[in-house]
Amino acid sequence: xxxxxxxxxxxxxxxxxxxxxxxxxxxxxxxxxxxxxxxxxxxxxxxxxxxxxxxxxxxxxxxxxxxxxxxxxxxxxxxxxxxxxxxxxxxxxxxxxxxxxxxxxxxxxxxxxxxxxxxxxxxxxxxxxxxxxxxxxxxxxxxxxxxxxxxxxxxxxxxxxxxxxxxxxxxxxxxxxxxxxxxxxxxxxxxxxxxxxxxxxxxxxxxxxxxxxxxxxxxxxxxxxxxxxxxxxxxxxxxxxxxxxxxxxxxxxxxxxxxxxxxxxxxxxxxxxxxxxxxxxxxxxxxxxxxxxxxxxxxxxxxxxxxxxxxxxxxxxxxxxxxxxxxxxxxxxxxxx
Amino acid sequence: xxxxxxxxxxxxxxxxxxxxxxxxxxxxxxxxxxxxxxxxxxxxxxxxxxxxxxxxxxxxxxxxxxxxxxxxxxxxxxxxxxxxxxxxxxxxxxxxxxxxxxxxxxxxxxxxxxxxxxxxxxxxxxxxxxxxxxxxxxxxxxxxxxxxxxxxxxxxxxxxxxxxxxxxxxxxxxxxxxxxxxxxxxxxxxxxxxxxxxxxxxxxxxxxxxxxxxxxxxxxxxxxxxxxxxxxxxxxxxxxxxxxxxxxxxxxxxxxxxxxxxxxxxxxxxxxxxxxxxxxxxxxxxxxxxxxxxxxxxxxxxxxxxxxxxxxxxxxxxxxxxxxxxxxxxxxxxxxxxxxxxxxxxxxxxxxxxxxxxxxxxxxxxxxxxxxxxxxxxxxxxxxxxxxxxxxxxxxxxxxxxxxxxxxxxxxxxxxxxxxxxxxxxxxxxxxxxxxxxxxxxxxxxxxxxxxxxxxxxxxxxxxxxxxxxxxxxxxxxxxxxxxxxxxxxxxxxxxxxxxxxxxx
Numbered sequence: 001x002x003x004x005x006x007x008x009x010x011x012x013x014x015x016x017x018x019x020x021x022x023x024x025x026x027x028x029x030x031x032x033x034x035x036x037x038x039x040x041x042x043x044x045x046x047x048x049x050x051x052x053x054x055x056x057x058x059x060x061x062x063x064x065x066x067x068x069x070x071x072x073x074x075x076x077x078x079x080x081x082x083x084x085x086x087x088x089x090x091x092x093x094x095x096x097x098x099x100x101x102x103x104x105x106x107x108x109x110x111x112x113x114x115x116x117x118x119x120x121x122x123x124x125x126x127x128x129x130x131x132x133x134x135x136x137x138x139x140x141x142x143x144x145x146x147x148x149x150x151x152x153x154x155x156x157x158x159x160x161x162x163x164x165x166x167x168x169x170x171x172x173x174x175x176x177x178x179x180x181x182x183x184x185x186x187x188x189x190x191x192x193x194x195x196x197x198x199x200x201x202x203x204x205x206x207x208x209x210x211x212x213x214x215x216x217x218x219x220x221x222x223x224x225x226x227x228x229x230x231x232x233x234x235x236x237x238x239x240x241x242x243x244x245x246x247x248x249x250x251x252x253x254x255x256x257x258x259x260x261x262x263x264x265x266x267x268x269x270x271x272x273x274x275x276x277x278x279x280x281x282x283x284x285x286x287x288x289x290x291x292x293x294x295x296x297x298x299x300x301x302x303x304x305x306x307x308x309x310x311x312x313x314x315x316x317x318x319x320x321x322x323x324x325x326x327x328x329x330x331x332x333x334x335x336x337x
Numbered sequence: 338x339x340x341x342x343x344x345x346x347x348x349x350x351x352x353x354x355x356x357x358x359x360x361x362x363x364x365x366x367x368x369x370x371x372x373x374x375x376x377x378x379x380x381x382x383x384x385x386x387x388x389x390x391x392x393x394x395x396x397x398x399x400x401x402x403x404x405x406x407x408x409x410x411x412x413x414x415x416x417x418x419x420x421x422x423x424x425x426x427x428x429x430x431x432x433x434x435x436x437x438x439x440x441x442x443x444x445x446x447x448x449x450x451x452x453x454x455x456x457x458x459x460x461x462x463x464x465x466x467x468x469x470x471x472x473x474x475x476x477x478x479x480x481x482x483x484x485x486x487x488x489x490x491x492x493x494x495x496x497x498x499x500x501x502x503x504x505x506x507x508x509x510x511x512x513x514x515x516x517x518x519x520x521x522x523x524x525x526x527x528x529x530x531x532x533x534x535x536x537x538x539x540x541x542x543x544x545x546x547x548x549x550x551x552x553x554x555x556x557x558x559x560x561x562x563x564x565x566x567x568x569x570x571x572x573x574x575x576x577x578x579x580x581x582x583x584x585x586x587x588x589x590x591x592x593x594x595x596x597x598x599x600x601x602x603x604x605x606x607x608x609x610x611x612x613x614x615x616x617x618x619x620x621x622x623x624x625x626x627x628x629x630x631x632x633x634x635x636x637x638x639x640x641x642x643x644x645x646x647x648x649x650x651x652x653x654x655x656x657x658x659x660x661x662x663x664x665x666x667x668x669x670x671x672x673x674x675x676x677x678x679x680x681x682x683x684x685x686x687x688x689x690x691x692x693x694x695x696x697x698x699x700x701x702x703x704x705x706x707x708x709x710x711x712x713x714x715x716x717x718x719x720x721x722x723x724x725x726x727x728x729x730x731x732x733x734x735x736x737x738x739x740x741x742x743x744x745x746x747x748x749x750x751x752x753x754x755x756x757x758x759x760x761x762x763x764x765x766x767x768x769x770x771x772x773x774x775x776x777x778x779x780x781x782x783x784x785x786x787x788x789x790x791x792x793x794x795x796x797x798x799x800x801x802x803x804x805x806x807x808x809x810x811x812x813x814x815x816x817x818x819x820x821x822x823x824x825x826x827x828x829x830x831x832x833x834x835x836x837x838x839x840x841x842x
């Protein structure tokens with residue numbers, strides 16, 4: 001123990017003051033979201049209209065599933081870069097298998113009813129392969145998923161011939177298009193999955209073991225947690241979520257572009273870190289990750305409403321991510337790692 | 338094989354290892370070692386670094402299977418290695434390295450993976466944790482994240498967690514290494530009261546005084562073999578040291594052989610009115626070339642902060658540091674190194690070593706200019722300097738290219754010392770230079786410090802370990818950031834410790 005520690009941590013086991021604020025860290029971005037809402041209203045009162053808010057929520061619902069997937073993987077102390085390619089490839093493979101050959105590249109081996117299960121199975125297989133390489137063969141997770149990102153992206157370009165799949169079967173378009181109880185289905189799916197993930201990560205042994213693994217894998221193993229199995233399961237869950245997110249976007253746009261998901265991983269990481277999820281594992285919450293992506297999309301919406309020229313949106317997006325990082329560093333009062 | 342002599346007196350052994358052997362490649366880590374720990378005893382396990390203590394502990398705690406021999410708990414054979422749950426009910430180990438999960442709360446750490454089935458009720462979990470800690474009289478807030486615990490509290494939480502699994506046999510692996518004097522006393526008091534309630538301890542320590550203070554029985558390992566097991570009362574300190582080292586020598590009296598320092602030239606180190614509010618105040622001292630001065634004090638006395646201010650790891654708010662007549666820029670390590678300081682930082686893992694680099698690279702990190710010109714590093718020259726360090730400091734290693742992570746703690750510390758000496762310092766500042774090393778490595782390290790003084794360096798040894806201070810010509814004692822007394826050589830240990838603890842007569 002260093003001198004400074006002894007000086008601060010008093011002898012005799014004096015009680016450490018309960019960090020009430022720690023529970024509020026989850027809500028660190030909520031003030032920022034409120035500020036953006038007010039700014040948005042001042043810029044253009046349309047911002048707070050119900051239709052616009054639904055619009056923002058729907059736009060972020062697909063990518064927010066990627067953020068959820070990445071947050072789970074990050075909590076375990078791992079990274080999955082390939083999620084953005086899974087996001088495009090999973091619906092792409094389904095479209096390729098169900099579309100008849102014609103104007104788009106398709107083989108037409110299966111009927112349209114198979115498209116949703118196919119999408120999810122592709123996600124599952126990708127997650128399983130990631131797990132095989134990272135967990136079983138002990139390869140470096142960052143490089144494995146970087147390799148997978150490139151391979152999967154290439155596969156999508158290969159099967160689509162670089163073209164966009166369209167004329168998709170109804171079942172494939174349904175989830176991204178349907179309206180349930182007055183709200184788009186994709187918003188419901190996103191909210192339900194986030195709520196489920198909040199319960200699982202906060203209140204179940206499975207969820208808590210993810211934090212234990214990310215915080216100190218040796219201690220987790222010593223506590224009887226099956227570390228490898230948990231990691232593998234999480235990678236599979238993450239990829240399936242990415243596939244589902246891709247399916248929602250496919251439904252909304254009624255097509256699968258060869259570039260679907262391209263570059264999304266940067267936004268995903270930014271949202272997770274802004275939301276308080278540590279890149280070193282063991283820290284951060286699903287709710288925080290949700291506020292992260294929501295904040296980014298709200299700001300983008302405000303910029304659009306303010307009439308910022310499209311050519312400048314890219315630069316502003318990057319700047320927003322940096323500013324949001326600074327804000328969350330200040331509000332959480334903790335070094336980001 | 339030697340039978341444990343003292344165990345026959347106690348009741349049935351709560352844990353026993355019978356003729357256990359273990360090899361790693363060509364290295365024999367344990368050679369037919371037997372150990373019986375009697376119920377309700379505090380059993381000390383001592384031995385130099387590399388004697389086989391860690392391997393024996395990992396066999397006893399079920400982390401490794403022995404190549405031959407067996408382990409028993411209360412007369413029954415040990416569970417299968419894969420059955421962690423069963424092992425946890427038999428034995429628990431509090432390691433030096435933390436086994437808590439820093440980002441999770443104390444309550445969750447206590448019941449990790451045992452939070453109950455279905456949805457977790459955090460309120461119930463916290464209550465169970467509070468009850469558990471209250472039952473063992475551990476005063477820690479169960480909501481606090483584990484990373485905010487000090488070493489002492491972390492150890493208590495780990496002990497409570499072990500007890501909650503039903504284990505009544507606890508291995509403490511050098512629990513006192515990172516604690517200050519008062520915390521050690523509190524730990525011992527707790528060990529005694531737990532012993533009253535039927536808990537058995539296997540206690541590993543480098544400090545032989547602690548063995549005499551708190552233990553009933555002691556077992557000595559040396560070179561992977563069992564040497565002796567005896568009631569502590571029947572084995573005096575000299576016999577214990579010679580059992581550990583295999584030679585009939587005690588700690589050398591290092592101070593005596595050196596000629597008295599000259600003391601009229603420019604002091605190697607002069608500190609004037611140094612102060613850092615809240616940490617230490619108005620510290621002044623001088624070290625003449627050839628002199629060895631001790632700076633003693635308990636944890637929290639600010640002695641480390643003084644040392645760190647001298648070498649530039651910290652910046653003092655007031656006062657000056659003068660190294661051989663030069664005033665280096667405060668708060669700058671490169672400036673201090675240029676002015677001729679060499680130092681051993683207090684935590685070799687954090688500040689001392691780059692574990693994956695070789696011995697030679699670590700030993701020469703501070704002296705690139707001696708390796709080559711224009712920023713290039715000559716690997717042959719570096720190898721020579723590394724080999725020199727291995728030779729001079731008696732480092733047990735395959736060669737200068739071996740990574741330091743493969744060395745034992747004592748030998749790692751020698752590499753840190755070699756680096757401190759690499760620039761032929763005029764002033765040598767050693768902070769806890771022998772923390773966590775065995776008796777022989779300690780002698781080598783202190784003898785090296787003395788030799789550096791003999792060559793004309795001024796040496797400042799900063800430590801709370803009385804043995805570290807033996808080579809000193811005089812010792813300055815800090816208490817709560819203030820110099821309270823200066824003692825010339827020939828002090829009594831009792832007086833020195835009393836001064837460090839702030840007791841005045």
